[in-house]
Amino acid sequence: MADVKLNVALFYRRLNVLIKSWKDANEPDVEKLQSTGGIILVAGNTDESNPYKKTGALQTFLLGYEFPSTLTFITHDSVTFLCSESKAKILAPLAKPPSDALGPDENLDIDVKVIVKPKDSAGSTSAMETVLSSMEEVVSKDQKIGRLLKDKYTGKFVDEWNAFLKSKGKEALVEEAADISPGVSVILATKDAQEREYTEVACQMAHKLMSVLCNQMTNLIETEKKITHEKLGDLIEGKLEDASVWKGAKYAPDFDNTYADLCYTPIIQSGGEYDLRTSAQSSTERLKDTGIILASLGVRYKSYCSNVSRTIMIDPHPTQEVNYKYLLELQKFALEAMKEGVAAKDFFSIVKSKVAADRAELELCLPKSFGFSLGIEFRDSFLTLTPKCSRFLKENMIFSLTLSFADIEDPFDSSKTYSLQLIDTVRVGKEASTILCDGLKELSHIAFFFNDKPSKSKNGKPQNAGKSTAVSPSKKSTSPRKGGAAVVTTSRKGRLRNDGKEVDNEATAKRKIHQKELAERRQEEGLSKYAEDDGTGKGSEVKQWKRFESFPRERDLPSAVASLRIIVDTNKRSFILPINGFAVPFHINTLKNVVKQEEGDYTVLRFMLVAPGQITGKKEDTPFEDPNATFIRGLTYRSTDNDHMAEVYKKVTDLKKAVLKREKDQAEKADVVDQDQLIEIKHRRPIKMLDISVRPSFDGKRQAGDVEIHSNGIRYQSTLRSDHRIDILFNNIKHIFFQPCDHELIVILHIHFKSPIFIGKKKTKDIQFFREASEATFDETGNRKRRRQNNGGDEDETEAEQEERRKRNELNKHFKSFADKIADASDGRLEVDMPFRELGFQGVPFRSSVLLQPTTECLVHLVEPPFLVVTLTEVEVAHLERIQYGLKNFDLVFVFKDFTRTPIHINTIPSGQIENVKEWIDSCDIPFSEGPVNLNWTAIMKTVTDDTYEFFKEGGWSFLNSQSDDEDEDGNSDDEDSAFEVSDDIYESSSDDSDSASDFDESASDSGGSSGSAEGTESGSEALDWSDQEKRAARADQNKKKGAAESSSKNKKGKKGRDPSDDDDSDVSIDSEEEAKKQKKKKAPARKR
Known part of the structure; x- marks a missing residue:
């Protein structure tokens, strides 16, 4: 609390409101205060399970903050604080009231004392005796001490105070004190301008989160994703700390979402079971994708609460729409009836009578309470909109207006019921109440239609046959429906x-008949195969929590920690940070990132640690041993030793990169199975195929090598480097393919593995042995060149083509024979397959x-x-x-x-x-x-x-x-x-x-090739698309035979950017620069037109 700075003027203004209401009581509840001469507030430790207590609320009302382990004693002319030394420094400015604290016609003569409670026993007793004497002075005037009876605090401070009273025999001072809770409730119920501003910001934030919740919910339903109510509520709770959600929000001039907190975890309910109480909780049942969904949440901004609840309707029945529209009308009526001077019980009767007159069948479905006062406390039990509350409404009171219909018979299934609920935070006015932040409640905003099944009339005939139900007025459906009913009709x-x-x-x-049989067979197989599944959704892999240990024992810490400097231990993969004089080790896996900044003469290092609830990509999936434990999210260090800080930053980042690289390598090797040793043939020479190229290659460069058949596999050995060797075992071969070079430029022997292997540093499931079949080569511009330099006419060209065809046949025969020998060597485990x-x-x-x-x-x-x-x-x-x-x-x-x-x-x-x-x-x-x-x-x-x-x-x-x-x-x-x-x-x-x-x-991506070739770094002829080379060669030969005129005519068809699937001539190319210029001239007039 070192950075806390109190608003002294605000303290005196609100203290004046309290004492003035105390002295001039004109209401039954506040009149009880008149019998008291002092109010004592004893706050103990913060109670996370119940943060809403009137003691804390009154502290926040006066001081702007809640002060745990603090005693406050208030009389008509004095305020005494008993607290620790650190809190006393914060409260000290209250001793001197500023001149502009009150208006010109107001005067508050009050003495503020701050008493420090020392840690030693004697000093502590002396300080508490000072407070006791003030209390005895009040009692001596025949006045009682007032206290908040329902507030129960625990902690060392409270225990010491109670023990002190017991030692002095003064327990009766507190035990016989009057309960002033109703009077304090009335005083706190009317909000000043600043309180209304904070509440309005809380309402705007609540509506923003409700909008996020609705979008998230509909997206989940659209994509058929399954999620429990509880998990969805936790997901929305995490959005409160997501800066991207509040980016650009201007709810107040000094708006800061870090001052906000949730009043309670969002409540999501669906499936026909609804609990409309404020104490309801989200169940572990899955969110239903049909029917009524109720969503409630509350945001607390600078200690002031808001509440909102909405009903989401998925494929609603017309009667459900009618009932919801009436709920909207009822809210408008209630806002007009809710005004200054009306008693809470009278307001309840007015609204209930309205329902009885308009829709008598819904009267029994109304709740027992139409809401409650809220502010610093989420729910003030002394000021509720019930038939038993006789307190009057005043202007600028803030209420959570709750209207709902519970347990209405479901029109789709008479054995079930559904509920509707609408909650808004409203401010009471002189003539009517107003909603502080309205929206997201019209039927067009909350009703979504995904089902295209036609509704049936009473005679059983479908209505609107052949038509598909429109999607929600605000959003279209883009997902399949469960059970196979897609929202689609196609002519x-x-x-x-x-x-x-x-x-x-x-x-x-x-x-069609065969397909129907196959579909039925698949359905039966699926039901049989997965019949014993427990339905818990095991398809997605659950991440396991991992324990990281830096130093098992204290003596394992390096001796350098005595210097209390930041130390990086690469061997232990840890870094050690000095915290309050202690050397605290952190494993590198707990580090999210580290940031280095220069601030003047200082270098600042910020260590951001991994913690639950962070919205950082997929970090919400990070498992933790105890997500409810207290986590450190970040630590900041600064120093003028810039060189040391830079060195620490470099060591930490290098260590983090090394660990991430190691984890990435391990993940990549996870599915790689260690192969058995290749058993080489010793008694004879292995069957071998020479001068074979392999893909993928070891270092991206094309290499020739030999392939040998051994006892339990085959081996590829590069002829250039002895360490470039690949062993392939028969038991890891899934498929072996032979593809002839009849229509390609290469002949292929392709092997597909069961489990991937590493070739060099690349993991692959395929390896391919090939050899070029064409005598033709291509230069880098794609122009065809012949190794023969003479022009012997058609006869020589025909002879060359026949020679090439003969070589292709020999290659096919050679590769096919070798593939069959591999299959034979596998003892029938492999069969050579060939593409059709x-x-x-x-x-x-x-x-x-x-x-x-x-x-x-x-x-x-x-x-x-x-x-x-x-x-x-x-x-x-x-x-x-x-x-x-x-x-x-x-x-x-x-x-x-x-x-x-x-x-x-x-x-x-x-x-x-x-x-x-x-x-x-x-x-x-x-x-x-x-x-x-x-x-x-x-x-x-x-x-x-x-x-x-x-x-x-x-x-x-x-x-x-x-x-x-x-x-x-x-x-x-x-x-x-x-x-x-x-x-x-x-x-x-x-x-x-x-x-x-x-x-x-x-x-392929490394080489930049658009075709994805692994040989992108090789020479031009090797890097070209093989099929393109063959097509170009064939077309070039054809063009020479048919002449330049016919070639030009064909090239007009090969339009740039045409889809290659439109026709077989989409890859037509121009064979020389001279022809290209001719083509350009011929096409020019067409472009002018």
Whole structure:
């Protein structure tokens, strides 16, 4: 409390209000004060469990702060404080009243004494005897001592005071004291200008948090995320300290959110069980995504409280809307009836009579209290809006006006009930009361509609058939509904027509029947597999608390701590800070960050430590052994020894970086399995394939090497460096692919691992051995060059092509033979797979459009990194996205049976290939569905993993098919916006998945190549896209045969920026600078038009 500075003028003004009300009592409650000649307040230790006590409230009213372990004795002409020496220094300025403390017509002749209570026993007794003598002086005048009877304090100070009275035989002075609590309540109920300002700021902050709570709640419901009432309340409680929430807020000239606190943890209730009492607590039940949700919270700003409660309605019934509208009307009526001079019990009767006259069926649903006075105390029990309170309302009193209807029969289920509640903080006026901060209560603000199920009339026929219910007037729904009912209706005309090609209706019908069977099988498998789940949501990984130990014993501390300087011990990964003469060690993992600043001649170091409740990215997930313990969030040191402080800063930051790097490396190696030793063949030479290149390479540079087959695996050995060796065991090979060079510039032997391995410092799940097949080379400008320098005409060119074809066939035969030998050496554990080019289709799995080719067991892209390998037997379902009329392409998503894996996205597949893709997926016995938009798969998979059995119980993947079913049933339905939001990460690489891209992606980004090639640092011919090279070579040959005129005509079609999926000539290139200039001249007139 060293920085506390009291407002002396305010103290005397409010002391004058207290004594004036005390002397001139004209109310029954305050009249009780007249029989007393003194008021004693004995405050003990702060009670965190009950912060609202009248002793503290009266202290705050007079002083602006609460003073624990302090005795205050007030008479008509004196105020005596008994406290410690540190508090006495703060209270000392009160001894001299300022000249402008009171108005010109007011006079307050009062003596303020501050008595220091020493720590020694004799001095303490002497100080307390001074207070006792003042109390005995009051009693000698036949007057009683007044005290706040209900306040119970504990602590050393209180114990010493009670023991002192007992030793003097004066316990009766306190025990027989009069209870002045009602009188103090009346005095504190009327608020002055500053009190009203603080309360209004508290109300504005409460409404801001309520707005955040409503947005958070609706987002959770939209994304189908599950959260308990208690956790949601804690989440909103953390927002109070989030500076970003209050950024730009100007609730008061000196507004500072650090002066605010919550009156209570926000109360969230849903699911039909509602407790409308102020003592209610959020349960551990999950937040329901339908029905009525009640949310209440209160903010305390500079000790002054506010209260607000709102009702959130999800897909409400019309009768619920009617009842809520009446609740709004009732609040307007209550505000008009709540004015100066009206007794609290009369106000209650007026409001209740209004309900009895308008809606008699709701009279029994009214609460027993319509609110209470609030201020420094959250709830003043002596001033409530109940039929038993006879106290009168006065202008500038502040009340929490509580209107609610409890236990109304639920129109959706007669066995259940629901409640409505509306609470606002109001100020009593002469003619009517006003809400200090209004808003967020109109039906358009709190009603949200997600369900498109048509309501039924009394005759059982659905109303508004074929239409989708609109989303909330304030916000659209963008999420799937539980059980598969997506808020979407799409007309039949919105489907693609396969670019005018005729579809075999019989085959399509068979495919639909087969797909229905597959979907039912998946549903049955899901229910059976996850039937024993406990539904606690184990899909998300729970972070475990870790204990860090710096120095087990005190003697382990370095001897340098005696200097009481900041010391960094890199061996123990700790830093030692001097605190109050003690050397206190901190493990580096407790450090959030350290900041160095220069302030004049001083260098300042701020150590920010990790603590619960911090809103810093994902730190709210940081586990703690005891989150309720007291934490140090930061320590600040300053020194003129700038060099030492700079050295400390560097050591701490370097240590933090080293620890983070180590943790990152450990996390990266978490899924890497230690392989067995390769058993080399000793009795004969191993089968070997020479002069082979490998991807990924060790240092980003292309190297040639040899591949050998051994007893339990294969080995790659670089011919340039003996330490560049890769051992691959058969038991870690998941797939082995051979891709011939018939349509490519390289022949490939590709291996996909079960568990990733390290090649150099790169982790990868794929390794590829290849050799170039083309005799042609390319310079850096992409122009084709022949090694043959003579122009022998067409005959020589034909001979060269035949020679190249022969070499390609030899390469294919050589690689295929070697792949088969690997399979044979594995004793039947491996089978060589080969892509089917005729079934391939263009798509964008990562950054660029590539040819994706099915194999017997997989869908692959192997020509260039990043590679794609999707094991089809591991796919749960496939979903086709963006199936809409007029779109030239669509997207494909594979969801894996391991729901913790990120789904694979293949984007921008040409629409003309949709039927081929469907037939292929169906032939692989994979159920598929289709929809008009991209779905938020992150949110969907979170829902699945949180409670997998509940997901299948509610329909499983049927929600993906609901859109297509709606189209088949109603061909004339109007197009609607999708209930799913477009996924933000739809185009991100899924390199972490076991059957996804290899970690070449990292090297690709390093090299800056747009294609994601891992060879981006190599020479020009090696860094080029292989498929582009082949296309350019083929087109160049064709252009030479057909002549420059035909070449120019074709190049007009190759428009820059055209989608590569629109046609096969999208990659047409100009083969020389001279032709480029000709093309430019020919196209110029067209641009002028």
